[in-house]
Amino acid sequence: MSSPFGDGDEMRELGKWLTEKEAERLLDGVVPADRPDLDPIVDRLGSLAQAFEASGRSLDVRALAAVAASETRLVPSEKGDPAATPASKADRPARQVSGLPKRRNPVLNALTAFIATTAGKVTVAAALTSAAATGGLAVTDNLPVLQDGNDPPVVTVVDEPATHDSQPDQPDDAVTDDADAADPVAAVEPCAGLEGAAHSTCEDQLDDHGSDAADDSDSADGVDDHADESDALDDHDAEDQADEADQADEVDQADEADQVDQVDQADEVHDGGSDVVGAEEVDQAND
């Protein structure tokens, strides 16, 4: 059988054999009633579908479904989908991403309404005028200046000065000890920042307000415990240079046990032979 279609007028010849409507029905698997000659074509097309569907391995649909189900649970939302929002807006309307807020501040609303009235305009104008006047004086450096350069006496301003306690009642903690107030190191230097032996030394120092010299040297030890070694030597030198009587008073007033504890604690913190030497020197000085 030769081809019924010529090369030049293929569509015309094709249209004679099969119209587009008939082709549509043919591909849907329906044979037109008046075209029994198309039955073989429909049968062959049916075998086309069966041939391709039957060839090859079938997919493991169950395994694919398991993977799909797990992935669906993991994927929160498709790209471009709106984010999850609460179902109810009973709490309040959703926040606007951009643009003016739907609800203005009630205070701002009231102020705007007041300014819109005549009384409001007058009030605002008066306020602006007064502010401009005083502010203008300041800007132009025309503020009033005292003629004699002195402040007027208080009595000219206030007839009867108010009677306030010049020294109001101090809390008990503030005036417990005059030595605390007089001792600048003890008053200024807190013990909180000190560590270890230095901290305990400071507490001992606060307890024993004996001599100023001892306080000074001990305070120096307490403040800078890194310099304990040199402080001990310095103390010894200072004691050599000081008056013997002062040293005796100092030693008498200072608690020997505290000093020994102090030096022992300093030795515990700072290892080294010089610390031991310093402690021995202090012991000798105490003796």
Place this chain on the structure above:
Amino acid sequence: MIIGPGFADVLAAATAGGEWAWEQLFASVERQLRGYLVGQGAEDPENMAGDVLLGAVAGIRGFHGDERQFRSWIFVMAHHRLIDERRRNRRRDRVTKLAPRCEQIDDAGAEVLARLDATEWRERLARLSDDQRTVVLLRVVAGLSTEETAEVVGKRPGAVRVLQHRALGRLREILSAEVTR
């Protein structure tokens, strides 16, 4: 396999992660999808079909439609994957031939005959143009309508009608020539 009127419920269950629902959705299109890819000469039609079905998982939340639209959506993705594969093969200077694949026929009976039949059909379809072959496969194997086929191939329904009309005429020639041999 057709899901029918309960498709909306199945789709909702699948979107929520129901395994049974995914199984029904996949089973409703698996045979046609694999047949379409085999007919188009995909290198590994089973693997590609699996990729297409799993690709539907990522976009299932954005899909809205009935069962026919779901089927059309699946074939759109399959068609795009085929185009990608052909582009890759073209870059590698590899020509995907629609000639019979060297398949190991180790099954007996109807499947052997089906494979032989599939081989014959591949030879016939290879004599059609790409568009004609795609339209015939989508209309006959995938079972899509003219409008759905037009959506898959990205053409107007009128153009698809012309294509399928010419493809049928060409197939008639081929089959007639086989009869005369």
